[in-house]
Amino acid sequence: MAFYSEKVMDHFANPRNVGEIKDADGIGEVGNPICGDMMTFYIKVKDNILEDVKFKTFGCGAAIAVSSMVAEMAKGKTLDEAMQLTNAQVAEALGGLPPNKMHCSNLGAAALHKAIENYKSKGK
Amino acid sequence: MKQIYFDNQSNTKIDENVFKAMKPYFLDYYGNPQSIYSLGSVSKNAVEEARKQVATLINIKPEEIIFTSCATESNNLALKGIADAYKKSGKHIIVSAIEHISILNAARRLEKDGFEITYLPVDKEGNIFEEELKKSLKNDTILVSIQTANPEVGTIQNIKKLVSIVKSQSKALFHTDAVSACGTIPIDAADFGVDALTFSASVMYGPKGAAALYLKKGVKITPQIEGGVQENSKRSGTENVAAIAGFAKACEIAKSEMVKNAEKMRNLRDKLISELPKKIPYIYLNGSKKNRLPGNINFSIEFVEGEALFLLLDAKGIMAASGSACANKNLKISHVLTAMNVDVAVGQGSILFTLSKYNSEEEIDYLIEEFPPVVQKLRDMSPLYSHFLKTGSRMKAGPGTDYDDNDHEHCDICDEK
Numbered sequence: 438m439a440f441y442s443e444k445v446m447d448h449f450a451n452p453r454n455v456g457e458i459k460d461a462d463g464i465g466e467v468g469n470p471i472c473g474d475m476m477t478f479y480i481k482v483k484d485n486i487l488e489d490v491k492f493k494t495f496g497c498g499a500a501i502a503v504s505s506m507v508a509e510m511a512k513g514k515t516l517d518e519a520m521q522l523t524n525a526q527v528a529e530a531l532g533g534l535p536p537n538k539m540h541c542s543n544l545g546a547a548a549l550h551k552a553i554e555n556y557k558s559k560g561k
Numbered sequence: 562m563k564q565i566y567f568d569n570q571s572n573t574k575i576d577e578n579v580f581k582a583m584k585p586y587f588l589d590y591y592g593n594p595q596s597i598y599s600l601g602s603v604s605k606n607a608v609e610e611a612r613k614q615v616a617t618l619i620n621i622k623p624e625e626i627i628f629t630s631c632a633t634e635s636n637n638l639a640l641k642g643i644a645d646a647y648k649k650s651g652k653h654i655i656v657s658a659i660e661h662i663s664i665l666n667a668a669r670r671l672e673k674d675g676f677e678i679t680y681l682p683v684d685k686e687g688n689i690f691e692e693e694l695k696k697s698l699k700n701d702t703i704l705v706s707i708q709t710a711n712p713e714v715g716t717i718q719n720i721k722k723l724v725s726i727v728k729s730q731s732k733a734l735f736h737t738d739a740v741s742a743c744g745t746i747p748i749d750a751a752d753f754g755v756d757a758l759t760f761s762a763s764v765m766y767g768p769k770g771a772a773a774l775y776l777k778k779g780v781k782i783t784p785q786i787e788g789g790v791q792e793n794s795k796r797s798g799t800e801n802v803a804a805i806a807g808f809a810k811a812c813e814i815a816k817s818e819m820v821k822n823a824e825k826m827r828n829l830r831d832k833l834i835s836e837l838p839k840k841i842p843y844i845y846l847n848g849s850k851k852n853r854l855p856g857n858i859n860f861s862i863e864f865v866e867g868e869a870l871f872l873l874l875d876a877k878g879i880m881a882a883s884g885s886a887c888a889n890k891n892l893k894i895s896h897v898l899t900a901m902n903v904d905v906a907v908g909q910g911s912i913l914f915t916l917s918k919y920n921s922e923e924e925i926d927y928l929i930e931e932f933p934p935v936v937q938k939l940r941d942m943s944p945l946y947s948h949f950l951k952t953g954s955r956m957k958a959g960p961g962t963d964y965d966d967n968d969h970e971h972c973d974i975c976d977e978k
Contacts (some may be wrong), residue, residue, distance in 0.1 A: 441872075445874075449869070449872065450872075450873070450876060452942065455942050457947065462800075466869070466944070470905060470909055470945065471905050472886065473866060473885060473886035473887045473889065473892070473894070473909050473914035474866065475944055475945065478943040479883070493942060493943060493944035493947055494942055494943070494944065495864065495865065495909075495943045495944055495945045495946075496866050496869065496887065497866050497868040497869055497885070497887030497888070498868055498869055498872045499887075500866075500869075500887070501869060501942065529638060537890065537892060538887075551610070
């Protein structure tokens with residue numbers, strides 16, 4: 438029984454959507470290095486839809502896999518749909534996370550939500 | 562795929578000759594050492610011969626050896642057993658802040674039971690401050706426990722000197738956890754002048770399941786496992802004869818090979834310590850440069866996290882460890898790095914390679930080749946690294962720094978909430 442599921446290992450070793458969006462419509466940052474992980478999400482919005490989602494993450498295997506999965510799940514969704522995304526859904530999509538790594542999935546969803554709130558606060 | 566094992570501080574591969582020495586005690590000589598018929602006697606002799614061999618490694622008498630199941634048990638027996646036996650003389654115990662968790666948790670238990678514990682600080686290389694030790698000693702100090710060498714950062718203490726400080730100023734007994742040093746570098750418990758010493762088979766090419774506590778003749782101890790007459794009633798329970806026989810063989814091999822093996826490991830260690838920084842910028846050696854275990858390499862790799870590092874290394878067949886928060890079961894950064902005052906953000910990128918006599922120069926070269934791209938891959942994903950590239954500034958973690966009022970709202974694990 439491996440510590441991480443195959444899906445987690447795949448998203449960790451080959452993360453999707455890594456990077457920054459230069460002219461992002463919204464940026465959300467959560468966590469900090471004291472806790473051991475930190476995530477920055479960048480979103481591009483068109484007609485109320487997440488046209489592009491990218492991230493940069495400092496953290497463990499789970500943190501990177503969660504970021505990759507959140508970005509993948511969020512892309513193409515409406516802002517409201519993306520705001521509904523929960524950490525449980527992210528963990529489930531990854532085939533589960535070890536109990537002491539569940540907090541990483543909180544971070545991923547929170548970073549995305551923060552980026553959306555940041556976009557909305559600009560009153561576009 | 563290649564399998565390269567660089568986590569020898571946690572456990573070593575067993576030496577084939579050790580395994581051979583153990584085999585007869587599984588299927589042929591299975592008697593209980595306490596039985597007096599012939600099959601029991603064979604087992605009894607094996608244990609007593611082993612006692613001589615194990616004692617020889619650290620230059621003490623066989624009757625001063627108590628066999629235990631593991632180093633954690635030896636450390637628990639030393640701390641709790643001595644504390645209980647001497648509690649009438651005093652309630653004060655000194656341990657270092659970088660001890661193995663079995664010493665620290667045993668000390669915390671004693672604290673709950675009314676003992677007063679002083680946790681000695683260390684400098685940024687992990688050396689005990691001798692002045693702090695002097696200041697900490699009191700009339701009612703009954704025990705000092707300081708490890709011989711730290712398995713995580715490799716720093717070797719000057720135990721002989723620390724013992725002389727303690728003995729010249731107090732009546733306290735001195736225990737040292739020598740697990741990471743015994744069998745790797747020559748250890749002479751008599752010359753150290755210690756009253757008790759922990760060592761273990763499982764990190765010196767011996768089996769899991771056998772360790773020892775050296776207890777100087779005349780030192781009292783309260784058993785922590787009560788039962789029959791085994792180990793002079795100081796540690797009851799049927800002897801693990803096969804593992805004890807293996808431990809003895811491991812000590813015999815160590816005595817003859819140790820110096821040669823250590824020299825080989827030191828050369829490989831020094832190659833890594835000098836070559837990795839040439840290929841990877843912003844990395845910092847943890848631990849002592851001068852007094853360092855032969856096989857210990859511990860770097861903090863800035864802007865990345867340690868668990869991610871060793872998972873990517875594992876995918877290339879390289880097994881290593883990390884002191885990062887995420888790599889620890891309790892989600893706290895290693896207490897050793899914390900005590901050494903390593904910046905938390907930087908320490909999260911700690912990676913630990915510990916070598917054995919079985920590692921080769923080819924393996925070291927393979928690591929030097931494979932490790933830099935792994936670091937680069939994670940740095941390319943890291944918001945801390947991109948911030949640094951853009952601004953030239955490092956975000957420091959900790960109170961009063963960039964992160965002091967940062968977002969801890971989503972953090973279930975840190976104390977800052």
